[in-house]
Amino acid sequence: MSDAKALQQERTEIFQDVYDNKIPKRVPINIAMGLEPTAQFGGIDMTSAQWKPSMVAEAADKLCQTVFSDVCVFSGSLRLPSFYQSVDSQSFVMGSNGFIQHPEVIGMDPEDYDYLIEKPYDCLLERVIPRQYKALDINDPIRMAINLTKSFTAYNNDMMELGMIRNKLVEKYGYYPGGPITAGGFTEAAFDFLADQLRSFRGVSMDVRRMRDKVKAACEALYPIVFKKGLPSSVSNYTHVFFPLHMPTFMREKDFAELWWPTFKRHLEEYASLGVHSRIFCEDNWDRYVDYLYELPTDTYLYFEYGTPKLIKEKLGKKFILSGFYPVGLLKTGTKQQVIDKAKEIIDIMAPGGKYIFTWDKNPLTINDINIDNLVALTDFVRDYAVYQNPGQKAGMEFNTEDYKIAPSKKLESKYFTTWDQFKSSHPEVSDLGEPKLQGLEERVFQFLMYLLL
Amino acid sequence: MVDLKALTDSVGELDEERVLNVLEDFVASSPSEEEAQKVVAACQSGMAIVGDLYEKGEYFVGDLIFAGELLTNAINTLKPVLGSSSSQKAGKIIIGTVAGDLHDIGKNIFKSMSEAAGFEVIDLGIDQPASAFVEKVKQVKPDIVGMSGVLTLALEAMKETVDALKEAGLRDSIKVIIGGNPVTKEACEQIGADAFTTNAAEGVKIIQGWVK
Numbered sequence: 001m002s003d004a005k006a007l008q009q010e011r012t013e014i015f016q017d018v019y020d021n022k023i024p025k026r027v028p029i030n031i032a033m034g035l036e037p038t039a040q041f042g043g044i045d046m047t048s049a050q051w052k053p054s055m056v057a058e059a060a061d062k063l064c065q066t067v068f069s070d071v072c073v074f075s076g077s078l079r080l081p082s083f084y085q086s087v088d089s090q091s092f093v094m095g096s097n098g099f100i101q102h103p104e105v106i107g108m109d110p111e112d113y114d115y116l117i118e119k120p121y122d123c124l125l126e127r128v129i130p131r132q133y134k135a136l137d138i139n140d141p142i143r144m145a146i147n148l149t150k151s152f153t154a155y156n157n158d159m160m161e162l163g164m165i166r167n168k169l170v171e172k173y174g175y176y177p178g179g180p181i182t183a184g185g186f187t188e189a190a191f192d193f194l195a196d197q198l199r200s201f202r203g204v205s206m207d208v209r210r211m212r213d214k215v216k217a218a219c220e221a222l223y224p225i226v227f228k229k230g231l232p233s234s235v236s237n238y239t240h241v242f243f244p245l246h247m248p249t250f251m252r253e254k255d256f257a258e259l260w261w262p263t264f265k266r267h268l269e270e271y272a273s274l275g276v277h278s279r280i281f282c283e284d285n286w287d288r289y290v291d292y293l294y295e296l297p298t299d300t301y302l303y304f305e306y307g308t309p310k311l312i313k314e315k316l317g318k319k320f321i322l323s324g325f326y327p328v329g330l331l332k333t334g335t336k337q338q339v340i341d342k343a344k345e346i347i348d349i350m351a352p353g354g355k356y357i358f359t360w361d362k363n364p365l366t367i368n369d370i371n372i373d374n375l376v377a378l379t380d381f382v383r384d385y386a387v388y389q390n391p392g393q394k395a396g397m398e399f400n401t402e403d404y405k406i407a408p409s410k411k412l413e414s415k416y417f418t419t420w421d422q423f424k425s426s427h428p429e430v431s432d433l434g435e436p437k438l439q440g441l442e443e444r445v446f447q448f449l450m451y452l453l454l
Numbered sequence: 455m456v457d458l459k460a461l462t463d464s465v466g467e468l469d470e471e472r473v474l475n476v477l478e479d480f481v482a483s484s485p486s487e488e489e490a491q492k493v494v495a496a497c498q499s500g501m502a503i504v505g506d507l508y509e510k511g512e513y514f515v516g517d518l519i520f521a522g523e524l525l526t527n528a529i530n531t532l533k534p535v536l537g538s539s540s541s542q543k544a545g546k547i548i549i550g551t552v553a554g555d556l557h558d559i560g561k562n563i564f565k566s567m568s569e570a571a572g573f574e575v576i577d578l579g580i581d582q583p584a585s586a587f588v589e590k591v592k593q594v595k596p597d598i599v600g601m602s603g604v605l606t607l608a609l610e611a612m613k614e615t616v617d618a619l620k621e622a623g624l625r626d627s628i629k630v631i632i633g634g635n636p637v638t639k640e641a642c643e644q645i646g647a648d649a650f651t652t653n654a655a656e657g658v659k660i661i662q663g664w665v666k
Contacts, residue, residue, distance in 0.1 A: 096581050097554030099607060103580065104559055201559050205516035206523060209470065250515035284635075288511075328606065333640035362606065369606040 007174030027386035032075035040367035082154035121414035184239030187230025240279035249284035272297035354395030465500020501570035505655035522566030545665035550578030552611035557604035584618035
């Protein structure tokens with residue numbers, strides 16, 4: 001067996017052990033960087049690389065040779081200008097330094113709540129998307145159709161290009177082939193979806209006090225959409241639907257408990273009832289919500305930004321897979337020794353008993369955010385230090401699909417989403433062989449349109 | 455005349471309906487400008503309560519945003535009776551989101567809370583290069599410069615901005631505060647700012663301390 005294959009086998013084993021509630025040989029390291037810092041690492045202009053992702057292939061290869069990680073050190077990108085700028089995005093915009101980001105934008109007015117609650121998908125397509133994507137103007141239908149096709153095609157092409165670079169590196173260096181960020185599915189909590197691009201952070205903060213009932217009803221109305229958005233096509237113990245969690249730490253507990261949490265908890269439980277696991281990024285500090293987190297399905301993968309590692313480990317360490325907390329900022333400001341001391345401190349708390357994957361609190365966005373020598377020292381240290389003496393032993397609680405009995409949610413209903421039965425009734429001559437093809441396309445278009453709002 | 459203490463409490467409780475009802479009735483009673491200034495001060499004291507409750511962990515960022523909106527609505531309601539005389543300002547501060555970063559939620563909260571605390575705030579907006587800070591400092595000669603950013607990349611831009619202020623010979627005449635998700639004590643030292651915070655209410659207290 002080649003060295004790379006042997007390494008890949010070992011890496012697969014340590015990740016799968018964590019997901020199967022066994023103590024692995026050592027703590028898996030999940031450190032990866034996006035397209036932008038990778039381009040800068042290779043001395044390539046960030047904007048050019050975002051328009052032509054294949055430009056970074058060599059830099060990504062060099063990064064993999066430089067930094068140790070158990071996953072491919074190059075993670076690709078979620079946000080590229082080709083599919084945002086071609087539809088004149090207001091919600092994903094390139095800053096003066098070439099980095100695409102999400103400013104505060106409003107895609108839905110308070111007057112739109114009733115329509116959203118009545119026909120959520122129709123409202124998103126007719127009102128929200130045209131506001132956030134000025135080139136998708138429903139009053140200019142032919143240009144809109146052309147622009148949407150360009151964006152959709154650019155998305156598929158660019159993602160494929162990035163996937164090919166990454167897959168090649170995974171095989172070359174024997175990384176854990178478990179998927180990149182969106183492989184298992186990518187969605188949001190219903191409330192966060194309402195907040196991010198529909199009402200905005202500011203808008204939803206107003207609505208919570210001024211029109212609470214409508215906020216609650218909107219979360220219910222959006223639930224089938226965010227549920228469908230994240231639902232993976234196949235179920236595995238080793239893939240996770242990814243949720244970045246945005247609003248909870250900025251809300252009072254009362255508002256969180258009544259408005260944010262119920263649809264989210266149901267969302268994860270409904271996935272669990274199907275055997276689907278979730279990976280949630282607890283942005284900011286979730287210490288005060290630790291008892292709520294405990295209610296989530298066993299083996300949910302909890303990734304933390306800030307907070308108290310000891311508290312989280314003690315309360316949640318047996319039931320969940322934990323990750324995060326390492327302060328990425330230290331890689332810029334600390335000495336090598338400080339970087340290592342911090343890693344030791346976190347590992348000594350988080351690693352005992354298993355169910356732990358090492359990563360930083362958030363990804364650096366540009367190469368200047370970190371000192372690469374410090375990063376090399378960090379991951380080399382973790383690899384050599386975070387070793388278990390009792391691999392193979394049981395690590396914690398077992399996940400059982402049967403523990404989650406939940407009535408299936410309402411299916412998405414909209415004149416803009418055609419089910420196979422609907423298609424068949426209007427085209428009775430169709431062959432059943434058309435089903436996977438046409439339903440597949442219907443799904444892909446749904447996925448893309450909702451991706452524009454995530 | 456309005457029950458000023460009750461008004462302050464209503465603002466502190468973020469009871470928008472009650473605050474606006476009281477202010478509308480007050481405006482309808484054709485008050486003097488002096489009375490109107492007292493009402494403004496009562497609203498500002500209510501904002502200080504909001505800040506304290508935020509620091510105690512009873513309010514959160516969403517509440518601060520709502521508080522800012524409430525205060526803006528309150529002042530707009532009072533505008534017809536406020537007249538044109540400007541009250542004494544606590545100090546002058548230039549704020550902005552640094553180059554490369556397009557986020558402004560935190561900056562805007564800090565802005566409304568600083569204004570409520572009596573500061574004159576000049577807001578440069580988002581994605582502002584170091585040169586924009588330098589030019590504005592030369593022009594308006596503020597007491598304080600506040601730099602904001604949410605992304606990790608903002609730290610680099612903050613350092614560049616402080617360096618540019620130094621180069622222009624302006625650094626010694628101002629205090630610099632940085633704020634936003636990625637700022638830390640270590641980052642603050644490296645950037646060369648005088649203070650850092652991830653908490654708008656605390657930030658206001660820091661700048662109040664500087665202009666005393």
